Amino acid sequence: MPTTSPDAARAETLSIAVEADVVRVRQAVRTRAAALGFSIVDQTKVVTAASELARNTLKHGGGGHCRVEPVTAGGRVGLRLVFEDQGPGIPDVRLALTDGYTTGGGMGLGLSGSRRLMTDFDLWSEVGKGTRVTVAKWK
Amino acid sequence: MDRIPILRMGPFLLVTIQVDMYDQLALTLQEDLTDLIARSGARGVLIDISALDLVDSFMGRMIANIAQMSRIMDARTVLTGMRPAVAITLVELGMQLPGVRTALNVDRGMELLRAELAAEAVATTGDDEWEPAPQAEPGHADDQP
Ligand SMILES: Nc1ncnc2c1ncn2[C@@H]1O[C@H](COP(=O)(O)OP(=O)(O)OP(=O)(O)O)[C@@H](O)[C@H]1O
Ligand SMILES: [Mg+2]
Numbered sequence: 088m089p090t091t092s093p094d095a096a097r098a099e100t101l102s103i104a105v106e107a108d109v110v111r112v113r114q115a116v117r118t119r120a121a122a123l124g125f126s127i128v129d130q131t132k133v134v135t136a137a138s139e140l141a142r143n144t145l146k147h148g149g150g151g152h153c154r155v156e157p158v159t160a161g162g163r164v165g166l167r168l169v170f171e172d173q174g175p176g177i178p179d180v181r182l183a184l185t186d187g188y189t190t191g192g193g194m195g196l197g198l199s200g201s202r203r204l205m206t207d208f209d210l211w212s213e214v215g216k217g218t219r220v221t222v223a224k225w226k
Numbered sequence: 227m228d229r230i231p232i233l234r235m236g237p238f239l240l241v242t243i244q245v246d247m248y249d250q251l252a253l254t255l256q257e258d259l260t261d262l263i264a265r266s267g268a269r270g271v272l273i274d275i276s277a278l279d280l281v282d283s284f285m286g287r288m289i290a291n292i293a294q295m296s297r298i299m300d301a302r303t304v305l306t307g308m309r310p311a312v313a314i315t316l317v318e319l320g321m322q323l324p325g326v327r328t329a330l331n332v333d334r335g336m337e338l339l340r341a342e343l344a345a346e347a348v349a350t351t352g353d354d355e356w357e358p359a360p361q362a363e364p365g366h367a368d369d370q371p
Contacts, residue, residue, distance in 0.1 A: 107248070113246070127311045128310075128314055131279065131312060131314070132315050135281075135282050135315050139282055139283060139319075193283065194283045194287055197283055199320065200320050200321070203318050203319070204318055204319060
């Protein structure tokens with residue numbers, strides 16, 4: 088993939104409304120992470136976190152979107168992902184970030200695991216308004 | 227409808243996962259597998275994921291479920307071909323796969339299952355001679371083409 092491509096640095100927003108969208112988010116994130124030169128292990132971590140968060144947006148948030156955005160800071164290159172929905176929100180954010188905590192019969196690893204897999208992790212949520220998870224991985 | 231093919235290899239079943247999993251596909255696979263284990267009396271299931279470039283908690287749960295169901299039906303599960311990057315990521319994600327053994331590739335996985343079956347056979351004939359040998363129940367006949 089040519090790194091000179093103008094598209095490589097541009098942000099894109101993908102909607103998450105059906106299961107197939109989760110797969111599309113994974114693919115878009117994989118392509119970006121590879122284009123930015125992330126190692127295979129880091130690509131895998133970023134894509135896995137993206138898969139978890141996209142699924143949460145769909146399942147718990149009732150759908151939303153994901154912004155995929157290459158970023159630079161102090162000469163470092165990174166990939167930022169923002170997952171946003173206007174769903175029910177999370178009443179207790181700290182509890183939701185605990186390993187094994189689930190309200191949906193899952194493993195309860197999506198949020199806590201994504202936090203471990205990424206460098207930066209920020210969770211905003213308000214009951215009745217929605218949820219926004221911002222993560223980034225730096226090279 | 228999409229389906230993941232299940233191959234019979236002697237007393238074992240081989241499932242090669244090559245596509246991105248989603249809910250319905252995973253559920254169908256679980257049903258097909260339990261059905262086939264019941265009908266064929268398979269003693270082991272190999273799940274090959276060498277084509278997968280990620281395993282998230284959803285996939286992990288599916289694999290753990292298959293292993294659990296298989297065990298209840300007296301079959302073991304071996305997960306084969308997990309890529310190193312996937313293994314590293316799974317650990318960091320915090321995903322454990324209880325009851326699932328792993329092997330480098332399908333051949334090694336088969337060896338593992340065969341060795342176990344053999345060990346079991348020895349243990350059974352040694353201690354429980356009075357126990358009737360397992361037989362195919364009527365109505366569970368193998369209907370392989
Ligand atoms: N976008 C969201 N909107 C509302 N609630 C959410 C959202 N994301 C997560 N949650 C809440 O946080 C809990 C923990 O999420 P997490 O992803 O860690 O586990 P899970 O989705 O339940 O299971 P897993 O991801 O392991 O299959 C969820 O059960 C849900 O209650
Ligand atoms: Mg989740």
